[in-house]
Amino acid sequence: MPLEKQKPWHGIGVDVGANLSSREMLYKVKLDWEVSKIPSQRPKSYANQETLRFFKGFFEEGNAHIETIGSLDTSRILWGLARLNEDFTLKGGDEVKGYLLLASRNESREKIEVQFIIVRESCYNILQITSDAKPHIKNIFRRSFKPTFPFMNQKAQKFDDEMKRKVNKIFVQGREAISTFADDARILADKEVDETMAWRFMFDVFQPETIEDVSTIGPKELEELAENKTKLAIEAFSQAPGQELQSANMTAWGLLNAVTYTADHCLGANRDSRLRQAWFGPNAKLKKRALSLALEL
Incomplete structure (x- = not known):
């Protein structure tokens, strides 16, 4: 990545x-x-x-x-x-x-x-x-076009x-x-998490339909079931820029930003599609879901 x-x-x-x-x-x-x-x-x-x-x-x-x-x-x-x-x-x-x-x-x-x-x-x-x-x-x-001169309806500017x-x-x-x-961000920055919580969180965000109850499965089994986007987010959790900061290092704020980093910088065919999905498409909803789940931790 x-x-x-x-x-x-x-x-x-x-x-x-x-x-x-x-x-x-x-x-x-x-x-x-x-x-x-x-x-x-x-x-x-x-x-x-x-x-x-x-x-x-x-x-x-x-x-x-x-x-x-x-x-x-x-x-x-x-x-x-x-x-x-x-x-x-x-x-x-x-x-x-x-x-x-x-x-x-x-x-x-x-x-x-x-x-x-x-x-x-x-x-x-x-x-x-x-x-x-x-x-x-x-x-x-x-303004709208008209068939006669001046061809455009005039409106106050x-x-x-x-x-x-x-x-x-x-x-x-x-x-x-x-x-x-x-x-809310300050609350998330104070919530400490561990590796198992991180894996379960990413599954809840990216693969909610894969497993009914991720709390019963350990990180090794989750890693085997993880899709590429889930693995990218786990990697981003520890290695993306800013994750070394006190606010993000092994915290719920770090989990949220691993999701946003993955959506904004890794997913999509190119930069244009990534930005469209992040602002107007499915990844905007994905990030909202991540925020909601992070606040529930």
Whole structure:
């Protein structure tokens, strides 16, 4: 297993800054197809412009610092990541930072997905944080085409008071959720585990249907029954970046991060598919299950 320490979006996302306009961001990530000579791509350029304009306005309204813009699945998913300054540090100097992820899918550019996530600095693992915030919000900048000049319906390109209230409520709820998770993380960092508990935990996460009651089977038997993904997670538990820290060394926090490391850095055919599965696919649910099981230890 490659014990890499790179952001899961390395090579996919492009670093940007709040000083750039939405159009400049679009050029930087090479998603402005307005200059393309391919007619079928021209409408997409408008959608991307409107999406990034909304991302920028949303982040700025919530005092979040935009860091990265990127695309997935051959540009079908456009996403933006912003720092919340909602961070915490566990014992041993284990730094965790809070982020807001916005995403727009090609089939429904009007609907913006909203996720609050944490990123562990020692290994760049990602975990989506459950909050009371609405998981979607309408892109009010999205315009529709008309058959007559000027061909696009004109809409206001700024947030009104109602939209500002919605955005601020989402940010408050998301920040509260990250603060609550920080307390859970400290509890997990104080829970000591052993090798047998680690094997049983990984089976519960990755192979819950294999054995009805893993508590009756020892680690040697479990190793024989383990699938590759389970073995990768066990290896990550002791060898992945950050696992040597006091907060993670033979603790429930270490188990959770072994799962997130495996999902974010090892599973999937390539970096694009890993990130899609980690943010929007089955591995996002897998990590939620791991968190729930870790808290039950």
